[in-house]
Amino acid sequence: MIEVTGAAKAFAVRRRTGRLRRSRTVVHAVRDLGFTVPRGAFVGLLGPNGAGKSTTIKMLTGILAPSAGTVRVCGLDPSRQRTALARRIGVVFGQRTTLWWDLPLRDSLDLARRLYRVEGRAHRARLAELTDLLELAPFLDTPVRQLSLGQRMRGDLAAALLHAPELLILDEPTIGLDVVSRATVRGFLERLNTERGTTVLLTTHDLGDIERLCPRVLIIDHGRLAFDGDLDRLRAEVGGERLLVVELARPGPPLRLPGVAVDRVEGPRQWLRLPEGESAAAVIARLAAGHEVRDIALRETGIDEVVARLYRGDRAYRAQ
Amino acid sequence: MGVFAWVAWYAFRRHTAYPLASLAEAVTNTVFGFLRAYVLTALWAARPHLGGYDATDAVTFTFLTQALIGPVQIFGGLELSRRIRTGDVAIDLYRPAGLQAWWLADDLGRAAGSLVLRGGLPLAAGFLAFDLRAPGPAGLAACVPSFALAIVTGFALRYLVALGAFWLHDDRGLASVALVLSLFLSGMIVPLVVFPGPAGDVARALPWSALVQVPAEVFLGKRTGAGLASALAFQAAWAAALLAAGALATRRARRRLVIHGG
Numbered sequence: 001m002i003e004v005t006g007a008a009k010a011f012a013v014r015r016r017t018g019r020l021r022r023s024r025t026v027v028h029a030v031r032d033l034g035f036t037v038p039r040g041a042f043v044g045l046l047g048p049n050g051a052g053k054s055t056t057i058k059m060l061t062g063i064l065a066p067s068a069g070t071v072r073v074c075g076l077d078p079s080r081q082r083t084a085l086a087r088r089i090g091v092v093f094g095q096r097t098t099l100w101w102d103l104p105l106r107d108s109l110d111l112a113r114r115l116y117r118v119e120g121r122a123h124r125a126r127l128a129e130l131t132d133l134l135e136l137a138p139f140l141d142t143p144v145r146q147l148s149l150g151q152r153m154r155g156d157l158a159a160a161l162l163h164a165p166e167l168l169i170l171d172e173p174t175i176g177l178d179v180v181s182r183a184t185v186r187g188f189l190e191r192l193n194t195e196r197g198t199t200v201l202l203t204t205h206d207l208g209d210i211e212r213l214c215p216r217v218l219i220i221d222h223g224r225l226a227f228d229g230d231l232d233r234l235r236a237e238v239g240g241e242r243l244l245v246v247e248l249a250r251p252g253p254p255l256r257l258p259g260v261a262v263d264r265v266e267g268p269r270q271w272l273r274l275p276e277g278e279s280a281a282a283v284i285a286r287l288a289a290g291h292e293v294r295d296i297a298l299r300e301t302g303i304d305e306v307v308a309r310l311y312r313g314d315r316a317y318r319a320q
Numbered sequence: 321m322g323v324f325a326w327v328a329w330y331a332f333r334r335h336t337a338y339p340l341a342s343l344a345e346a347v348t349n350t351v352f353g354f355l356r357a358y359v360l361t362a363l364w365a366a367r368p369h370l371g372g373y374d375a376t377d378a379v380t381f382t383f384l385t386q387a388l389i390g391p392v393q394i395f396g397g398l399e400l401s402r403r404i405r406t407g408d409v410a411i412d413l414y415r416p417a418g419l420q421a422w423w424l425a426d427d428l429g430r431a432a433g434s435l436v437l438r439g440g441l442p443l444a445a446g447f448l449a450f451d452l453r454a455p456g457p458a459g460l461a462a463c464v465p466s467f468a469l470a471i472v473t474g475f476a477l478r479y480l481v482a483l484g485a486f487w488l489h490d491d492r493g494l495a496s497v498a499l500v501l502s503l504f505l506s507g508m509i510v511p512l513v514v515f516p517g518p519a520g521d522v523a524r525a526l527p528w529s530a531l532v533q534v535p536a537e538v539f540l541g542k543r544t545g546a547g548l549a550s551a552l553a554f555q556a557a558w559a560a561a562l563l564a565a566g567a568l569a570t571r572r573a574r575r576r577l578v579i580h581g582g
Binding site (some may be wrong): 018034058061062063070082083084086087091096097098101102103108110114115116117137300 | 323326330333334337338407410413415416417440451464557575
């Protein structure tokens with residue numbers, strides 16, 4: 001569905017270096033990026049701010065032409081066959097809207113139908129289905145400017161899906177949404193993928209989205225692919241470590257246990273880092289033997305922490 | 321109906337969504353019409369037959385051009401420039417429809433809405449307070465293509481200014497220059513017939529005169545027969561040339577595009 005080979009995008013940026021002088025520097029937003037997404041997949045695209053995610057999406061949708069390499073989406077060259085491609089894919093930019101601010105949502109959806117030339121009966125059926133799944137009915141006739149962010153996002157999703165695209169590309173669709181709206185959007189995307197077989201590429205900073213939805217994760221950093229695989233592999237590769245939080249009877253100096261590093265000490269509480277393969281039971285037994293322990297908690301490394309570590313580059317990582 | 325007809329229709333709906341705001345604008349246009357009319361009345365009292373116009377022509381010219389402010393959007397501005405600055409233009413560029421055609425359709429819908437809501441009041445007030453020159457049925461019929469071409473030419477100019485934001489990252493400087501040119505060279509401040517000698521000839525040959533001066537002359541019945549045909553051809557030629565320049569600039573912009581705001 002998506003094939004990206006050696007794609008790069010460089011921008012020339014002019015900077016003022018003197019009263020009249022300007023220097024031209026080249027910023028590489030994306031360099032030597034390669035990945036493929038098969039039909040029916042649900043793939044998460046992660047990366048810190050400025051990593052090149054949005055540029056990648058703009059190359060996939062044909063808004064930007066790559067400066068090098070090739071990009072193929074649905075077998076088409078996005079920048080050359082943008083119009084043909086746009087009829088086959090749906091795109092939602094979470095921070096921007098395709099809806100007409102001053103008109104009821106229904107009108108924007110009608111315009112989307114005209115834009116994508118959806119035939120009347122197919123449109124009615126599709127609209128009814130999307131209205132039902134995205135719970136649009138209560139605000140179909142409300143001007144978009146009066147919608148909450150969550151409602152607007154559902155409206156945008158409907159507008160992007162009215163022409164039944166094979167591929168849906170989402171750029172931070174859950175940004176700023178409350179827990180309930182987020183759950184609605186996630187549930188909807190999951191059904192879209194499993195029941196309709198729509199391929200979905202999702203960029204997000206919300207790792208909950210990724211955990212819930214994406215069996216496969218691509219991580220872009222500094223314009224390059226830094227990771228491609230599933231979440232378990234990501235955890236294993238970046239941080240198989242677990243954290244043991246120990247509350248002692250009294251405050252004391254950092255504990256000394258072979259193979260275990262103390263991460264933090266706060267009064268009687270200490271955070272111990274268990275390396276991969278180290279048995280928590282053995283460490284606890286050793287600990288209890290030498291100290292008076294009041295409480296113990298074992299924490300798996302959360303996906304947030306895994307990704308933060310990856311972004312910071314705590315450990316060497318490489319693309320598959 | 322093609323998608324652009326729908327875009328125009330929804331733009332019309334959108335721009336007529338706030339009738340009270342439009343009424344306020346129409347009232348403002350009308351009040352300024354009176355100010356301008358009295359200034360020109362004084363001018364024509366001192367210099368009768370200035371530029372071949374009599375006082376009635378001058379006052380009619382004033383109220384007509386006040387009515388055209390909204391539809392031709394003589395003060396400039398196109399929502400597209402804000403969208404380029406914020407990066408929302410990504411949405412426009414992604415659509416399976418041409419950028420310029422989309423915005424032209426949008427602007428035609430806007431202009432129609434503006435004509436309905438803002439065009440009537442200045443003219444009606446002018447006719448009530450002064451003895452204005454009304455065109456006959458043939459004159460009115462001639463006004464239809466002339467006004468339409470004025471709107472298209474106005475759009476083509478504003479589109480070029482808006483696209484400037486792709487290169488300049490901010491179109492405010494360009495827009496200020498465009499505003500001054502548009503006010504002086506369209507005939508909005510004073511009819512271009514008042515400009516003396518070669519300055520007048522140059523002003524009348526520039527695209528801005530297609531926005532106000534030419535349609536006003538058609539309304540006043542100063543262009544009939546071959547004169548009318550040349551007036552419409554003049555407007556059509558500028559509209560076509562500027563739209564072509566806009567199409568070229570759009571292609572260039574797509575190539576060197578930087579989307580702002582991630």
